[in-house]
Amino acid sequence: MISKFETKSKRVKGLSFHKYRPWILASLHNGSINLFDYRAQALIDKFEDHDGPVRGVAFHDT
Amino acid sequence: MFVSGGDDHRVKVWNYKTKKCMFTLTGHGDYVRTVEFHAELPWILSCSDDQSVRLWNWQSRSAIAILTGHSHYVMCATFHPDDTLIASASLDQTVRVWDFARLKEKSTQKTGGRPGEIFGATEVEVKHILEGHERGVNWVAFHPTMRIVASAADDKSIKLWRLSGNKHWEMDTMKGHANNVSCVIFHPRLEILLSNSEDKTLRLWDLNRRVQIQQTRRDTDRYWILAAHPTLNYFAAGYDNGMSVFKLERERHASQRIGSSIFFVKSKNLYVYDLSTKEKFLMAAVNTNGKQVLLNQPKSVYYNYFNQSGHDVILNFDGENSCFIIYEFQKDLKQANCTLEKRGDNTLGAVFISKDKMCVLDMNRELAVCNLDGGSIKKVTLNKKGLNRVEMIYPAPLGRLLVHADDAIFLYDLAARKVLQELTLAEGTVVK
Numbered sequence: 001m002i003s004k005f006e007t008k009s010k011r012v013k014g015l016s017f018h019k020y021r022p023w024i025l026a027s028l029h030n031g032s033i034n035l036f037d038y039r040a041q042a043l044i045d046k047f048e049d050h051d052g053p054v055r056g057v058a059f060h061d062t
Numbered sequence: 063m064f065v066s067g068g069d070d071h072r073v074k075v076w077n078y079k080t081k082k083c084m085f086t087l088t089g090h091g092d093y094v095r096t097v098e099f100h101a102e103l104p105w106i107l108s109c110s111d112d113q114s115v116r117l118w119n120w121q122s123r124s125a126i127a128i129l130t131g132h133s134h135y136v137m138c139a140t141f142h143p144d145d146t147l148i149a150s151a152s153l154d155q156t157v158r159v160w161d162f163a164r165l166k167e168k169s170t171q172k173t174g175g176r177p178g179e180i181f182g183a184t185e186v187e188v189k190h191i192l193e194g195h196e197r198g199v200n201w202v203a204f205h206p207t208m209r210i211v212a213s214a215a216d217d218k219s220i221k222l223w224r225l226s227g228n229k230h231w232e233m234d235t236m237k238g239h240a241n242n243v244s245c246v247i248f249h250p251r252l253e254i255l256l257s258n259s260e261d262k263t264l265r266l267w268d269l270n271r272r273v274q275i276q277q278t279r280r281d282t283d284r285y286w287i288l289a290a291h292p293t294l295n296y297f298a299a300g301y302d303n304g305m306s307v308f309k310l311e312r313e314r315h316a317s318q319r320i321g322s323s324i325f326f327v328k329s330k331n332l333y334v335y336d337l338s339t340k341e342k343f344l345m346a347a348v349n350t351n352g353k354q355v356l357l358n359q360p361k362s363v364y365y366n367y368f369n370q371s372g373h374d375v376i377l378n379f380d381g382e383n384s385c386f387i388i389y390e391f392q393k394d395l396k397q398a399n400c401t402l403e404k405r406g407d408n409t410l411g412a413v414f415i416s417k418d419k420m421c422v423l424d425m426n427r428e429l430a431v432c433n434l435d436g437g438s439i440k441k442v443t444l445n446k447k448g449l450n451r452v453e454m455i456y457p458a459p460l461g462r463l464l465v466h467a468d469d470a471i472f473l474y475d476l477a478a479r480k481v482l483q484e485l486t487l488a489e490g491t492v493v494k
Contacts (some may be wrong), residue, residue: 001264005307012300014096016064024289024298025064026305027420033066035078035155038296038307042459047076049083052069054266056108060063 005038014057027054065120069209073108075120076147082349082486087118096138103166107148109136115150117186125402127165127181131158131188138201147189149211153198157213159225161191182394190230201245211301212255214243220257220267234272238265238342245288254310256297258285266310316363323395325363325375332363332375346389346400348377364457366414375419375436386412386422388434404436413457415476421463427452430443431476445479446472450491451486452494 007026014027022039033047035052064085067073073087073094092111099106104121106357115129117135134154134387141148146163165185197216202440204211210233211223221242222233233441241261248255249302253269264285285300290297298307325345331346349362366374373391378384386409406412412422415431421442422430429442429452449467456464462482463474471493472484487493 002277002309002312003306004309006304007306009314010303011286011302012305014066014286015285015298015300015305017289017291017296017298019292024268024305024307026300027066027068027463033076043083045078047078047081047083049074050066050068050070050072053093054068056065056094056098057069058065058098060065060099061101062063 005036005041007034007036009034011053013053013055016058020057021059023059025057025059027057029053033057041062065099065397067097067110068106070361071110071112073097073106075106075123081100085123087123087125089116090114092135095136096140098140100141101143103169106156106239107139107141109139109150111135113152114140115148115160125180126169127162127186129160129186130182132156136196137199140202140204142204143206147204148186149202149204150211151199151215153216154394155193155198155215157190157192157195157202157211157223158188159192159230160186160213161188161189162186188223189228190223190234192221194221194223194228194232194235195219197242200243205248206250208347210248212246212248214246214257214259216242218243218261219258220246220255222269222272235354236267236272236274238274238277239263241284242286244286246287247290249310250290250292256288256290258288258299258301262283262301264288276447279365288483313361314374315479316360316362318365320367321364323365325365327363328361332377332389343398344394345375345395346393348387348401349403364413366417368414368417368460370417374414376412376414378409380410383424385409387421388412388436390434404434406432406436410457411457413463413465415458416460421455421476423452424453429455442476444474446481 011029012026016025024036026034031050034047037044071090077084082113083086089111090110094110097108104436106118109115113132119126132152132154134152136152139150146166148160150158171272195215195217196464199213199215201214209225213221218239220236224233239259239261241259243259246257255267258264263279263354265274268275283303285301287300295309313347315326324335329346333342335342345460346435350357361380362375362378364376375389379389385407387405392399408425410423412420415421433440458464461477465474469487
């Protein structure tokens, strides 16, 4: 296995790849949803509206 | 657009461009475990500790069906890639497969259904109840093309199920994980399963032989989730302290260029490509003899440039059961006639050091000089102060060896037993 990108955060419970962009969503046990660009190795955005752990996350194909 | 579900019982739909939550779907009475969009229909699938699986229409922003039947938390629910099926996994130790053909029909008819009507058992029927796990089931996945379902459970096992018409049966159980299996997914294109577990390992399994082919372990992190990129060879795993995006193998084929010849391996064959004539010749079929070398793509290809009278090639494979294979060929490469094929098991790397000798690094990180037929001549102890761990060896001029050890790369003369030159590596340098 060849690691391409690693992040440090609270517990990651949900993950979803974008179909076309080099993006991955990670939903965390601390209530945050993080959007990363795994090619640029950067955090793009944080989405925080859930109250409590976010266990599931999924991109729409568009 | 993306969807999320959380312990606040809510399913939220977000616009990542405006960075806002567009709307919230309420109805679940407990933690929401997984959420998913349907590939074509304007639907969201969710499941919850309230023991239900729910379907929502994200255009009308309302619930369209509640699937009840599980008698414990529903940990995972997923759409079939093209059929009208949903699979759900529950701590009630079962996987249920539901058919929503009638609901799809109704929802696409203009006359069908009153506004706000929520459907249930008559529109979405249980087609299969997969029983066999001895503890709660955490995850379920559909095979991308075959009628096979994989499930991961707290009984530490992964099970494969075959669905056929209204029948189903358990195909196999794969054991190896030492704790609750969190997640299992099919490789989108290869006959491989990936799983991860609270035992801090991520494992790869051969789907046909149903044996483990590789594993990685994290020191302190339990694994929770896996995802596969739909089209590219990327995977991601989530654990206690973060996540990682990874590939299973190199996409660039290992090769070596000597003059106008390029030696490379593709699709389990060793080829030589002639740059001047632009012709490709098959030299040998790469046969790892059942030795589980992941995907059969070598990490390196070395040609013996010390040998003027014949052609020798070494292929080095890595992974859990890494090995090397050496080939000897008669004079004409274009009619490559393999006269020797020999495999060395449990090695990390082998390189040519002279016309008829190679140096081999084994799994214990010990070096030995060997004949080309694999016979060991003598062990090599590197004469270097403070040497701790040899990572890898690389080809160098006659009688010499490039060694990557600890935080340095050095050129070593085997006969004189001394380091000729040394390069210290900055922390975090990747050596390829």
